[in-house]
Amino acid sequence: MSYWNQFLWVIFPYMMIAITIIGHVYRYSTDQMSWTSRSSEFLEKKSLRWGSLLFHYGIIFVFFGHVLGLLIPESFITNSIGINNEVYHQVAISFGGVAGIATVVGIFILLFRRYGDKRISKTSSFGDKFIVILLFLLIGFGIYNTLYYNLAVGDFNYRLSISPWVRSLFIFSPNPSLMANVPITYKIHVILAFLTFGVWPFTRLVHIWSIPIAYIKRSHIIYRRRCGEVKSNI
Ligand code: HEM
Numbered sequence: 001m002s003y004w005n006q007f008l009w010v011i012f013p014y015m016m017i018a019i020t021i022i023g024h025v026y027r028y029s030t031d032q033m034s035w036t037s038r039s040s041e042f043l044e045k046k047s048l049r050w051g052s053l054l055f056h057y058g059i060i061f062v063f064f065g066h067v068l069g070l071l072i073p074e075s076f077i078t079n080s081i082g083i084n085n086e087v088y089h090q091v092a093i094s095f096g097g098v099a100g101i102a103t104v105v106g107i108f109i110l111l112f113r114r115y116g117d118k119r120i121s122k123t124s125s126f127g128d129k130f131i132v133i134l135l136f137l138l139i140g141f142g143i144y145n146t147l148y149y150n151l152a153v154g155d156f157n158y159r160l161s162i163s164p165w166v167r168s169l170f171i172f173s174p175n176p177s178l179m180a181n182v183p184i185t186y187k188i189h190v191i192l193a194f195l196t197f198g199v200w201p202f203t204r205l206v207h208i209w210s211i212p213i214a215y216i217k218r219s220h221i222i223y224r225r226r227c228g229e230v231k232s233n234i
Contacts, residue, residue: 008191009176013169016198023201024209037207038128040120047113055106061099062142065092070166074159085157093150100143107136131203134196141189149185156183162190 028035041048069092077083111132115121121129149156165178179187200206 005176005180008187009165009179010174012191013194014174016194019198020200023198024206027201027206035206035210036204038125038204040123043119043123044113044117047109047117051106051109051113053106054102055110058099058101058103058106061095062103062139065096065099068092069159070163071170073167074157074163089150089155089157093146096146097143100139100146104136104139104143107132107139111136127199127203131196131199131205134192134199138189138192138196141185141192145183145186145189149183153183156186158182158186162186 074085074088077088078085113120114124114129114132145156145158161178161182165175168175168178179190182190196205
């Protein structure tokens with residue numbers, strides 16, 4: 001196993017995961033005021049609505065697709081649930097394809113907006129601009145692999161190589177040889193994914209951890225007039 005293989009498929013992923021954990025803890029404990037999505041809604045609303053909606057809904061489905069495809073062994077799905085590989089593959093490509101297209105269209109609109117709208121471009125930080133390009137490339141390679149590679153170049157069953165490699169990282173017994181024969185566009189997707197994990201705590205992506213779940217449980221805010229106040233028509 002060459003040095004590069006050791007670096008890319010063992011050292012680099014662990015390094016990025018360590019940076020993401022330490023980076024999040026550091027940022028949260030030293031700079032909570034900047035822990036935000038840095039919304040630019042008041043500068044431009046129309047394309048944000050479409051871009052953000054497509055991107056966020058798409059990415060939720062893509063996330064669950066990744067959990068299923070990467071973390072659950074193929075043998076479990078085939079033997080215990082009884083779904084054969086061909087059916088799984090077709091369903092994964094259809095659902096993954098639709099979710100991936102929504103995500104890629106969404107991120108394209110957001111990218112175009114970030115660089116194309118003068119006011120947004122001028123008020124964006126380096127991190128804002130960098131992360132949108134990184135996500136665009138990451139998602140672009142993902143959808144290329146799911147749709148173009150699988151349908152036009154040749155079938156590639158990542159559940160026999162990338163998935164066990166990801167799981168080998170999880171159990172701290174990395175097996176880089178599993179990545180040796182993976183097509184280059186899949187390798188680029190995985191490298192970009194870990195790079196994204198590494199820069200995550202230093203960008204607006206931190207807002208992912210602040211989903212307002214408490215909103216679902218909290219009681220309504222009740223607005224009422226102060227005692228004796230004159231009733232207005234508003
Ligand atoms: C450890 C990290 C990751 C690994 C190992 C990984 C691996 C993969 C694999 C194997 C595919 C499927 C290709 C196929 O269907 O043949 C894929 C597709 C895709 N990935 Fe990732 N990925 C990772 C992280 C991410 C992240 C962080 C994003 C987005 C922010 C992302 C976005 C996508 C998209 C949009 C697709 C295409 C649609 C789909 O199949 O869901 N991936 N990825």
